[in-house]
Amino acid sequence: MESYLFPFDSLICMLLGISFTVWFTLLLVFIIVPAIFGVSFGIRRVYMKSLIKLFEWATLRMERGAKEKNQHLYKPYSNGIIAKEPVSLEQEIQEMRRGSAEPEFDMSDIFYFCRRGVESIVDDEVTKRFTAEELESWNLLTRSNYNFHHISTRLTALWGMGVLIRYGFLLPLRMKNYLSDKVHLMCYRICVRALTAIITYHDSENKPKNGGICVANHTSPIDVIILASDGCYAMVGQVHGGLMGVIQRAMVKACPHIWFERSEVKDRHLVAKRLSDHVADESKLPILIFPEGTCINNTSVMMFKKGSFEIGCTVYPVAIKYDPRFGDAFWNSSKFGMVNYLLHMMSSWAIVCSVWYLPPMSRMEGEDAVQFANRVKAAIARKGGLADLLWDGGLKRGKVKEVFKEEQQKLYSKVLVGSSEDRSRS
Amino acid sequence: MGSTNSTLLKIPNVEVLMQETGFSPAHIIRLHDRFKALDKEGRGHLCPHDFGAIKELAMNPIGDRIIGAFFSPGKETVDFHTFVKILAHFRPVDKDRPKEPNSPEPINSRSNKLKFAFQLYDQDKDGKISRDELLQVLRAMLGMQVTDEQLESIADRTIQEADLDRDDTISFEEFRKACKHKRFTMFRFCIRPGERKLMLTLCHWSSELQDQHEL
Numbered sequence: 001m002e003s004y005l006f007p008f009d010s011l012i013c014m015l016l017g018i019s020f021t022v023w024f025t026l027l028l029v030f031i032i033v034p035a036i037f038g039v040s041f042g043i044r045r046v047y048m049k050s051l052i053k054l055f056e057w058a059t060l061r062m063e064r065g066a067k068e069k070n071q072h073l074y075k076p077y078s079n080g081i082i083a084k085e086p087v088s089l090e091q092e093i094q095e096m097r098r099g100s101a102e103p104e105f106d107m108s109d110i111f112y113f114c115r116r117g118v119e120s121i122v123d124d125e126v127t128k129r130f131t132a133e134e135l136e137s138w139n140l141l142t143r144s145n146y147n148f149h150h151i152s153t154r155l156t157a158l159w160g161m162g163v164l165i166r167y168g169f170l171l172p173l174r175m176k177n178y179l180s181d182k183v184h185l186m187c188y189r190i191c192v193r194a195l196t197a198i199i200t201y202h203d204s205e206n207k208p209k210n211g212g213i214c215v216a217n218h219t220s221p222i223d224v225i226i227l228a229s230d231g232c233y234a235m236v237g238q239v240h241g242g243l244m245g246v247i248q249r250a251m252v253k254a255c256p257h258i259w260f261e262r263s264e265v266k267d268r269h270l271v272a273k274r275l276s277d278h279v280a281d282e283s284k285l286p287i288l289i290f291p292e293g294t295c296i297n298n299t300s301v302m303m304f305k306k307g308s309f310e311i312g313c314t315v316y317p318v319a320i321k322y323d324p325r326f327g328d329a330f331w332n333s334s335k336f337g338m339v340n341y342l343l344h345m346m347s348s349w350a351i352v353c354s355v356w357y358l359p360p361m362s363r364m365e366g367e368d369a370v371q372f373a374n375r376v377k378a379a380i381a382r383k384g385g386l387a388d389l390l391w392d393g394g395l396k397r398g399k400v401k402e403v404f405k406e407e408q409q410k411l412y413s414k415v416l417v418g419s420s421e422d423r424s425r426s
Numbered sequence: 427m428g429s430t431n432s433t434l435l436k437i438p439n440v441e442v443l444m445q446e447t448g449f450s451p452a453h454i455i456r457l458h459d460r461f462k463a464l465d466k467e468g469r470g471h472l473c474p475h476d477f478g479a480i481k482e483l484a485m486n487p488i489g490d491r492i493i494g495a496f497f498s499p500g501k502e503t504v505d506f507h508t509f510v511k512i513l514a515h516f517r518p519v520d521k522d523r524p525k526e527p528n529s530p531e532p533i534n535s536r537s538n539k540l541k542f543a544f545q546l547y548d549q550d551k552d553g554k555i556s557r558d559e560l561l562q563v564l565r566a567m568l569g570m571q572v573t574d575e576q577l578e579s580i581a582d583r584t585i586q587e588a589d590l591d592r593d594d595t596i597s598f599e600e601f602r603k604a605c606k607h608k609r610f611t612m613f614r615f616c617i618r619p620g621e622r623k624l625m626l627t628l629c630h631w632s633s634e635l636q637d638q639h640e641l
Binding site: 104105106107108109110111113114115116117118120121122123405406407408409410412413414416 | 483489
């Protein structure tokens with residue numbers, strides 16, 4: 001019996017050894033070497049295309065399965081529960097009043113506010129921005145799917161294989177790559193490849209230059225890697241604890257970065273001074289800032305904090321948009337910790353995103369910081385195809401300001417009081 | 427479907443709920459997800475504080491009244507059933523519903539919708555809207571944008587027009603009559619078959635039509 005096992009054992013060992021060596025060589029040849037030279041084999045694009053076809057097939061299969069059972073495919077929150085028509089308060093009230101002669105206060109006016117209120121209970125814009133964007137087609141990641149069940153053996157097998165590949169192959173690959181490199185650009189480029197990130201850089205002629213500030217919308221810490229693999233930046237950000245802190249400290253050794261404690265951030269003058277000093281020094285790298293202040297789920301751009309726009313130097317806006325079909329890059333920091341998030345990231349299919357470098361902007365005469373910030377925000381939102389929201393990213397943590405309620409009251413009173421003025425005139 | 431059924435099973439008495447409210451399984455699941463999302467601490471019920479966390483609702487002039495409508499007097503929590511039942515008020519009226527004399531009125535009947543709106547005015551629940559209560563609602567909806575005199579004159583005129591029995595308050599019947607010929611928008615939950623998205627759309631609904639079907 002024993003003698004029977006031994007050759008079998010050694011056979012297994014041999015096979016394992018060979019496959020490991022082969023795997024390692026492939027790794028070296030296809031990943032590390034090209035990363036050093038910045039050459040791409042185009043394998044990743046092929047990979048991406050085949051993934052898309054796969055997902056579409058999987059979704060069709062699920063829909064067919066659903067139709068057979070005569071049920072509707074449940075897709076949570078696609079574009080929100082309620083498709084609100086963009087009708088303003090005045091229009092709605094006037095519609096309501098169409099039956100009656102005079103546009104004056106009516107008991108039924110309360111229905112308008114009532115409906116708006118209940119709509120927001122069922123679904124609201126802000127919370128939606130802070131939950132991960134849901135997908136129409138299932139991308140074989142259970143975490144973005146509500147319908148997983150045994151529709152067909154083929155699909156399950158495919159999913160099983162997907163799991164094996166992702167956790168057994170892609171994940172260790174990325175772990176290894178992610179931790180082992182030190183050199184700045186090479187380090188980031190490898191990270192980019194490790195995440196199987198397929199990044200398209202548009203308009204590289206507008207790339208940020210020294211002595212300026214680079215401003216981008218923020219979805220995840222990966223944004224940093226993506227931008228930094230295409231150019232050198234000085235980072236500004238909040239000091240994180242844990243794994244992120246380790247990475248930050250390592251980065252500081254390579255280039256002069258600016259890290260702040262969260263409490264220090266409150267001292268705006270200190271922040272502004274440090275930033276302006278850095279910017280004034282022409283030899284220093286451009287500062288990379290994410291003015292939204294928090295990770296947004298990449299469907300919209302929230303209000304930019306005006307601090308970085310007060311410094312008065314050239315601003316280079318950059319728009320980053322992720323393709324959500326391949327893996328949701330959004331980091332909900334109030335829900336997931338860093339390691340959890342990294343695990344999610346590493347075991348997604350790929351990160352596909354586009355980066356647009358916008359032409360530099362400076363503050364114009366007579367424009368204050370807030371207006372300038374809004375102008376930059378609008379440009380970024382337009383370029384990236386993201387919704388330009390007035391909402392403050394800080395709403396994820398803070399309370400809504402009284403001023404918004406007043407807006408509603410003002411609009412409504414205009415409808416009423418405006419009309420009663422007409423009446424008194426006649 | 428596998429997981430949808432299993433989610434439904436987790437909700438107690440879901441069959442009864444669907445029957446009472448008229449929501450489809452897909453709607454119930456959606457609302458359940460929303461309920462869980464609002465219930466950040468995972469207690470299985472909502473309290474006023476959870477509603478208060480919804481930014482758009484905090485921005486609504488009558489937001490606190492709407493929140494109050496979810497909580498029956500004396501109760502400080504809302505469970506999923508109550509949540510769904512109250513939202514059921516906002517489903518469109520079932521025009522094809524057969525008139526059964528013994529069955530209870532559906533939650534989304536025109537009459538119940540009006541009752542819901544009425545209670546937003548009538549905070550002390552005495553069945554009448556007093557001048558004071560009317561003033562409070564007006565103040566909430568208009569804020570500091572109008573003067574006290576303007577507010578009083580609006581209130582006076584409204585009561586004058588609506589108060590038919592001259593008791594200086596507006597009862598539910600008078601309220602119903604005052605809203606009779608108005609068209610008011612509700613939102614409608616609907617599924618469009620053949621489309622890949624589950625969409626709920628807004629629709630206008632004429633009150634004149636409804637009058638003919640309702641008592």
